[in-house]
Amino acid sequence: MxxxxxxxxxxxxxxxxxxxxxxxxxxxxxxxxxxxxxxxxxxxxxxxxxxxxxxxxxxxxEGLVAFDEQGRVIPALADRWIVTEDGLSYIFRLRDGTWRDGEALTAASAREALRRAIRAQRGSALGLDLAGIEEIRAMAGRVIEIRLSRPMPYLLQLLAQPELGLAVDGEGAxxxxxxxxxxxxxxxxxxxxxxxxxxxxxxxxxxxxxxxxxxxxxxxxxxxxxxxxxxxxxGTIADFPLTSSVGILRGTIQIDPVAGLFGLAFVEDAGFLASPENREAIALAIDREALIVPFGVSGWVPTTRIVPPGLDAETGDAAERWADMTIENRQALARARVDFWLQGEEDPEPLKLRISLPAGPGADLLFERIAADLSAIGIEAEQVGLGDDADLRLIDAVARYPRPRWFLNRLSCAAQRICSEAADDLVTESGTMSNSAVRAAVLREAERELTDANLFIPFGSPIRWSLVRGDAIGFATNQWGWxxxxxxxxxxx
Structure with missing residues (x-):
């Protein structure tokens, strides 16, 4: 159970x-x-x-490790661990104790529980994150070893995820x-x-x-x-305007400094949306700087990149797209592509795009800004719900670990209907490479493949907020929003 x-x-x-x-x-x-x-x-x-x-x-x-309130990895079922110098082996020593049914917490039982948890993620984006795990070994007593096919410097963050909690007979400890x-x-x-x-x-x-x-x-x-x-x-951007009713108590509204994916993914690629150039026209038209203005969130940084600049050493020095163009010039170019496509149609009808967003006053504000930008290039936008048929849908997800692989896996064919097999192949290829510099270069090429395919329109970092009573204990903002x-x-x- x-x-x-x-x-x-x-x-x-x-x-x-x-x-x-x-x-x-x-x-x-x-x-x-x-x-x-x-x-x-x-x-x-x-x-x-x-x-x-x-x-x-x-x-x-709980799993082998967990997160504390500040987002730091702390002991859980494992009370200590070591990582070999080559980064290919993590060795955990389990704590003394038992499972909830009274049976001893052993390396063998923990290994089987971890294997089950990992198998349950096959076919998902998290399953792709875990693909570098080659073998799980039960060693003497309460020692378990995880062997990797490539270094995974974010492995501890993955093992702390709720999906990797360990259960015996369906019950955790x-x-x-x-x-x-x-x-x-x-x-x-x-x-x-x-x-x-x-x-x-x-x-x-x-x-x-x-x-x-x-x-x-x-x-x-x-x-x-x-x-x-x-x-x-x-709390997400969809509901952020509701916080205006809370008042001005210091510390009441807390915003986590998260990274992640926040933008529009294409879920249809027919008609005008069949070509990458036309999908790029949608991305060109959106004024990212203006999107968040109605929300009054300070410090939010827009981006045109899938992997946020400055994420880590693997990110590279790729520049923002269209950095030398004003928003007026970008929208003029996008409008020209819309007009050119309409001229090629025998009986052209006004272009309409359905955009799937969650319910909430913040989502309505976001749609108003997007709709205004699309109107400027001759496209009418319609707001639809999360379960409705759509041409684009909002992705609003917090990164679970600070590496490009997380972003690429969330836009892979395992996670999205409209995707780039070429980008997926590059991400898979990077997992076979032992040289970190070469691996990073291949991941950057995968990001370029996704960018050129124009399958996702990045806006910037997600917004995650909480309301916290002044005397709350055990709460802290952190980079995972956890x-x-x-x-x-x-x-x-």
Whole structure:
């Protein structure tokens, strides 16, 4: 049975206390965490992991390593590790302790759990990220080795992802357990003794319950303003205007310094969109600098590149596209391509493009700016929902590790319907190369292939925001936009 779905059977007294805690706020009564989404998200197994379910899974089914509130990799099931000098072997020593069923935490059981977790990602973009793992070996006692076909300096960040949580018989080893009460997940830190670890004196006085729920953004912000929740997580640009109702309390609105993909992906390549030059016309027309002006977010940097400039040493020195052209000149060139295509049609009709965006006032603002730019080149835009037929759709995703490979894998044929097999082949080829400089050059060529194909229109970095009560514990902004629950459950000594 899936670890997220399984409901821990608390003693009645503990469950009732947790339910009563849901009525209040503050340290003594626990903390209320609201994730923007659908109320069923924490418990929904039919779709890919939602942000709320990711948090719940990470809290109940940890991996070899985990993230702390600042986004740093910390020990979890493994209490220490070493990396060989060539970067091709990671050796982990597991902590003393047991799985939730009381069986010993061994290298053999952890290896099988990790293999299952990796197999579950086959055919996905995350599966491509993990392709460099060649072998997982159980060594003496509680030692496990991961051997790589190529260096993966971001392996620890991958192993800390919720999808790589380790479970035996469908159940993880904590560090928290939960009970579902209607649309509420009540999480309690598991006493160390229950995991075969040394007891911690006065454990009950050092921890508190977490009350996790998911709900639409407007209701989440309303609950925060009414003092009914301590934190609101998973805010995106689609709902950012709602934060204007929060007030001017210092530190209340927190924005994570994330990197990732934020822009429009083509999901149709027929008619006007059949040629890369015409798809480029759409990219030329959009005034990226003006997109975020209505939101008033300071420090946001637009880009025309798929892999953000300055990401790391593999990024190279590629320049921004059309850097020597004004937006007026770019739109004039784009308009000329639209007119040329229409002239070649026997019975030309006005060009219309359907753009798929999430619901929310921020998405509406974003569409207004995009529609105005497309109108300037003779194209009418129509806003449609996420599940509707469309010509372009918004991609708004935070990078899980700071390498070009993450960006290229998210635009691969494993992740997108309209894609570049040539770019995919180059990314795969780079994985066979031992020389880091040559590998980086091949990845840059893959980015150029994707850029020339004009399959994705980058805008800049995603926007991720949270609402945080002034006395919140265990929360910090970080580059992953990841806010684990266990640090929020630990009270200061």
């Amino acid at each position: 899936n670890a997220v779905r399984r409901m821990i059977a608390y003693p009645v007294a503990i469950l009732m206390a947790a339910m009563l805690a849901a009525c209040g706020s503050g340290h003594g009564s626990g903390v209320s965490v609201t994730v923007i989404g659908d109320p069923a998200d924490p418990f929904d197994e039919e779709r890919a992991l939602s942000p709320a379910r990711e948090l719940l899974r990470a809290a109940t089914t 904590g560090p928290m357990q939960f009970a579902q009460v209607q649309d509420l997940a009540i999480l309690e830190p598991i006493p160390p003794g229950a995991l075969g670890l040394p007891e911690i004196p006065k454990w009950d006085e050092r921890v508190r319950a977490i009350r996790l729920s998911a709900m639409p953004a407007a209701r989440a912000v309303e609950r925060f303003n009414e003092g009914e929740t301590d934190l609101v997580l998973n 806010h684990p629950l266990m640090p929020m459950a630990l009270l200061p000594r």
